[in-house]
Amino acid sequence: MSAVLYRIDRHDTIVETGGVWDAFARANGGVPSAVGRPLWHFIAGKDVRATWALLLRRVREGRIPVVFVYRCDGPGVRRLMQMELLADRIGSVQFRSTAVSITETDTIVGRWETGSARDTVLVCGWCGRVHAGDWVQPEQAIELLGLHESRQPRLSHGICESCAAELKSAVSA
């Protein structure tokens, strides 16, 4: 399995992409041609942006790699990915993302990527759980939110409390 590789300069502009960038960009609501554009165009959701800003600041300050695992489902596939961030002396950051596990399955969230219904569901961009009062697995969310085949919601990416806490402790360790 090849890695998703990309690099931003110290102003957060994407200067290089490689590997299976497309899947990552799609999963984050972006488009594949990214070079020359700000990283922030590809990160949806206020909480997710804030978390990324914290991660980038930490990796640039410490110049140590920051590593975390996140979930990234696509149409027909359930993925668990590991992300490694590594800054250099002038503040550019390399992102290296590799698959921990890939399961071919018709994931619900994968189908939601193209959803067009007026309903919006908030999905944690790290663990893939869905906000339905509590953060629950997508299968449970369908029941709790009363979603049906004919009513595919639109996705909104966020971050759940436990992932936010985990990331914060990972970068402040």
Ligand SMILES: [Zn+2]
């Ligand atoms: Zn989460």
